[in-house]
């Protein structure tokens with residue numbers, strides 16, 4: 001199976017401090033991969049550099065068999081590399097509908113946009129009921145759903161999610177995990193899920209990378225990582 | 239009744255000049271102190287195109303607006319984009335620009351009273367009241383530009399992208415929006431509109447090197463009164479300020495005519511420091 005995303009030797013420095021060092025990540029086409037690690041490990045930086053939101057110091061990104069290391073964020077989004085960022089970054093004073101339509105900024109296929117809108121409504125029926133509501137006035141869980149739906153409006157081949165569980169109640173987190181699997185199953189969208197919530201990460205993904213202070217320390221199938229001593233120590237206190 | 243006409247004309251000119259300032263404020267989170275100076279440059283350019291080059295004043299207005307739109311583009315490229323996080327530097331550059339523009343204007347004007355030739359002559363009688371065509375045309379074109387701007391903001395892709403960039407720049411970039419290009423478009427439109435206001439006001443009140451300061455004061459107060467991020471607020475407060483100015487200039491002689499509206503606005507701001515229509519109001 002070929003990889004939709006290959007991150008090679010990614011290094012990101014902020015001034016003199018190294019946030020991410022020589023990180024290598026593969027996401028197989030149609031797969032769900034998770035990247036876990038504690039606060040400040042460099043997870044967000046890895047995603048942001050992949051999208052071109054922060055400059056990379058070294059490394060290459062290849063997407064869908066194509067070198068996109070020097071492509072702009074717009075180009076990456078157009079090619080189907082899409083990120084729902086940490087903290088959601090919705091447009092709080094715009095309606096749910098306008099938020100969704102803005103997700104399709106790079107697309108011209110009116111019919112496809114309409115179909116994806118329908119898909120988002122099926123996935124998150126609440127959004128259809130709230131179309132006119134301002135995004136900022138919804139609950140945290142609803143906002144996260146909107147963030148994922150907005151990203152889906154770009155018709156991604158790879159959907160990167162940065163801590164969708166942040167600040168949500170356990171029941172809502174469960175629901176989000178279910179929806180992510182549903183996206184993967186019904187649309188075949190590959191997923192790169194960044195999480196601190198290992199329960200959600202392990203429940204959703206099949207392959208796992210573990211980041212610690214900017215370096216990958218363990219990778220493997222979810223089963224392998226569950227039983228990995230380094231990870232156990234970091235996450236389960238023993 | 240003449241007061242109402244004057245108020246509407248002034249109000250719509252304030253709104254046109256303030257729109258660009260408010261756009262830049264919302265979008266780039268920075269204050270374009272030079273906005274009034276650019277408004278003045280628009281007026282002077284129009285005057286000299288008419289007086290020195292003998293160009294029809296409507297065409298001169300269009301050229302002036304286009305030239306200043308390009309200036310807006312350049313400002314975005316060489317100032318706002320580079321110093322987005324450095325407010326102090328933007329203020330210093332702006333003050334430099336203002337000083338240069340005003341000095342040149344002073345040298346050009348001297349003690350002469352320059353006025354842009356009238357855009358329309360004669361009077362029209364509406365409801366038994368005679369109104370100068372100049373006012374009518376100024377109001378009409380101003381209203382048209384305002385409506386066009388509202389249409390762009392509310393119903394076009396560019397407008398949606400403008401709002402997106404203003405509300406969450408990173409979020410906008412992640413939708414594939416080229417945030418720099420949107421900012422540049424907004425600067426061009428905003429400064430171009432200010433130039434149009436300058437061209438009309440240069441015919442209505444005449445040119446002076448301090449006309450930019452006067453307008454800057456209006457713009458600042460207008461945007462503060464309206465509150466951050468509110469388009470409708472700008473239109474309402476712009477109209478109210480037009481009325482205040484027109485009425486006070488009738489009611490109070492001399493400088494009191496310009497001081498009283500400012501005092502009223504300061505009091506309003508004390509009552510509601512975040513403005514009346516903004517997101518956080």
Ligand SMILES: Nc1ncnc2c1ncn2[C@@H]1O[C@H](COP(=O)(O)OP(=O)(O)O)[C@@H](O)[C@H]1O
Nearest residue numbers: 014018019037038039040041042043044045046
């Ligand atoms: N824009 C930035 N400027 C400077 N340092 C940053 C910036 N973003 C992140 N960092 C630093 O990089 C490291 C990794 O941060 P981050 O990628 O956000 O971690 P995580 O997402 O795993 O919590 C942290 O030490 C953080 O302080």
Ligand SMILES: [Mg+2]
Nearest residue numbers: 043044086163
């Ligand atoms: Mg993070």
